[in-house]
Amino acid sequence: MSAYAAEGQVPVIELRHVDKHFGDLHVLKDICLSVQRGEVVVIIGPSGSGKSTLCRTINRMETIDAGEILIDGVPLPEEGKDLAKLRAQIGMVFQSFNLFAHMNILENVTLGPTDVLKRPRKEAREEAMQLLKRVGVESQAHKVPAQLSGGQQQRVAIARSLAMHPKAILFDEPTSALDPEMIGEVLEVMTELAQEGMTMLVVTHEMNFARRVADRVIFMDDGSIVEEGTPEAFFENPQTERARNFLNSIKNH
Amino acid sequence: MQALLTTWKLTAVAFAIAFVLGVLITVMRVSPLKPLRFFGDFYVQIFRNIPGACLLIILVYAFPYLDIIWSYFTCVLIAASLIPAAFCSEYLMTGINAIPVGQIEAARSIGMTFAQMIRKIVVPQALRSSVLPLTNLLVATMLTTALASQVPLRPADLTGLVAHINTHAVGGVTAFFISAMLYCATAVVIGQIGNLIDKKVRILR
Ligand SMILES: Nc1ncnc2c1ncn2[C@@H]1O[C@H](COP(=O)(O)OP(=O)(O)OP(=O)(O)O)[C@@H](O)[C@H]1O
Ligand SMILES: [Mg+2]
Numbered sequence: 169m170s171a172y173a174a175e176g177q178v179p180v181i182e183l184r185h186v187d188k189h190f191g192d193l194h195v196l197k198d199i200c201l202s203v204q205r206g207e208v209v210v211i212i213g214p215s216g217s218g219k220s221t222l223c224r225t226i227n228r229m230e231t232i233d234a235g236e237i238l239i240d241g242v243p244l245p246e247e248g249k250d251l252a253k254l255r256a257q258i259g260m261v262f263q264s265f266n267l268f269a270h271m272n273i274l275e276n277v278t279l280g281p282t283d284v285l286k287r288p289r290k291e292a293r294e295e296a297m298q299l300l301k302r303v304g305v306e307s308q309a310h311k312v313p314a315q316l317s318g319g320q321q322q323r324v325a326i327a328r329s330l331a332m333h334p335k336a337i338l339f340d341e342p343t344s345a346l347d348p349e350m351i352g353e354v355l356e357v358m359t360e361l362a363q364e365g366m367t368m369l370v371v372t373h374e375m376n377f378a379r380r381v382a383d384r385v386i387f388m389d390d391g392s393i394v395e396e397g398t399p400e401a402f403f404e405n406p407q408t409e410r411a412r413n414f415l416n417s418i419k420n421h
Numbered sequence: 422m423q424a425l426l427t428t429w430k431l432t433a434v435a436f437a438i439a440f441v442l443g444v445l446i447t448v449m450r451v452s453p454l455k456p457l458r459f460f461g462d463f464y465v466q467i468f469r470n471i472p473g474a475c476l477l478i479i480l481v482y483a484f485p486y487l488d489i490i491w492s493y494f495t496c497v498l499i500a501a502s503l504i505p506a507a508f509c510s511e512y513l514m515t516g517i518n519a520i521p522v523g524q525i526e527a528a529r530s531i532g533m534t535f536a537q538m539i540r541k542i543v544v545p546q547a548l549r550s551s552v553l554p555l556t557n558l559l560v561a562t563m564l565t566t567a568l569a570s571q572v573p574l575r576p577a578d579l580t581g582l583v584a585h586i587n588t589h590a591v592g593g594v595t596a597f598f599i600s601a602m603l604y605c606a607t608a609v610v611i612g613q614i615g616n617l618i619d620k621k622v623r624i625l626r
Contacts, residue, residue, distance in 0.1 A: 229526060256532025258530075266521070268527070268528070269626055283537055284532045314625035328527075328531070
């Protein structure tokens with residue numbers, strides 16, 4: 169538990185004893201996790217350990233079989249308008265960017281604010297331009313996604329999330345689909361966000377990012393949270409055999 | 422000349438109806454409600470697999486027994502729009518299946534409702550990627566309107582008129598030939614316009 173919890177603050181994201189199956193496969197096993205306001209939590213673990221699934225349950229892109237998920241202390245709505253409203257408050261950045269292919273960059277960023285938040289078009293455009301500037305792609309505003317590099321597309325995707333003024337942003341391997349030379353520019357934007365106090369849950373294999381930026385590292389294996397701690401503690405002195413094996417395996421390539 | 426106009430008019434109105442109906446049916450087929458999906462699929466299975474002439478004959482000659490009597494024009498219009506609507510929906514479904522699932526997830530993740538997603542993401546992308554098949558469908562719709570020759574439509578459509586000339590005057594073959602040229606010319610123009618539109622709206626991936 170982080171220091172904030174001791175002060176009795178309500179976590180932005182809280183999972184209580186969450187279980188999920190895909191058919192016979194038990195993908196999430198009794199997951200308990202809370203993320204405080206302004207905290208950056210990095211999730212690492214081998215492929216298939218359930219990291220993406222965990223992320224996706226938080227805005228109910230995946231349903232759960234048992235347990236509870238609370239956002240700002242309020243349980244996730246089941247379906248319909250309330251669920252849509254909640255999703256608008258939790259940003260999500262995907263491995264494959266997922267920009268809307270038929271819209272230009274600016275429209276990608278303004279769609280949520282105008283259509284979901286019902287903000288005036290002009291205001292939304294002005295803010296979108298500022299956000300695009302902040303992530304360094306304002307000169308591409310009138311191009312379509314396919315004309316941008318992967319790194320630029322991912323930065324637009326981050327701007328699209330930010331435009332919704334989310335309470336937290338979930339990142340699922342945001343740099344895994346990128347060429348090595350573009351990883352840095354995306355991590356840089358994420359680092360700035362973290363420093364500005366954004367609440368973030370990040371699944372990543374970028375260990376240097378985890379060391380520098382994370383407040384807490386969570387190690388998942390086989391559907392369970394096996395270990396959790398500060399980056400120093402986790403990387404310098406992992407407590408479990410499984411975490412040691414995992415860290416060795418990624419060091420070796 | 423009048424006949425060519427009738428053909429164009431039938432085609433335009435039939436295609437407009439087919440298009441709107443096709444979009445509606447398609448929205449039903451992707452909706453989260455099972456009865457709607459079932460109805461949409463059912464519609465397509467029926468009208469994609471029924472010959473136009475057959476449908477027209479039912480409308481003109483069988484429906485009166487049910488005390489449903491429509492004008493010949495209406496009957497031709499219905500036959501020439503219900504069937505293309507099914508094909509329209511098939512083309513749109515192909516376009517929808519080409520939308521990467523990630524984009525739908527992204528739309529959900531910013532809090533869009535099902536209706537918003539359909540309006541802003543699904544329909545626009547499906548339309549843009551089905552311009553060429555829809556152009557072909559417009560031509561096919563025009564050719565389907567030749568069915569009108571099977572019923573005594575006034576003023577007659579192109580094929581109707583030609584068939585009339587054929588039975589009532591000499592030079593019938595020439596008349597068929599001229600009408601074929603007129604259909605062809607119209608189709609070529611439609612095709613060119615379709616290509617232009619496609620170039621403009623095609624989605625870069
Ligand atoms: N929709 C699904 N249906 C069935 N099984 C699924 C589904 N999605 C994921 N799985 C399975 O659940 C397990 C956990 O998947 P998940 O994507 O959460 O892992 P991950 O930790 O994100 O892995 P990676 O590092 O490869 O992204 C895997 O075994 C995967 O095959
Ligand atoms: Mg994953």
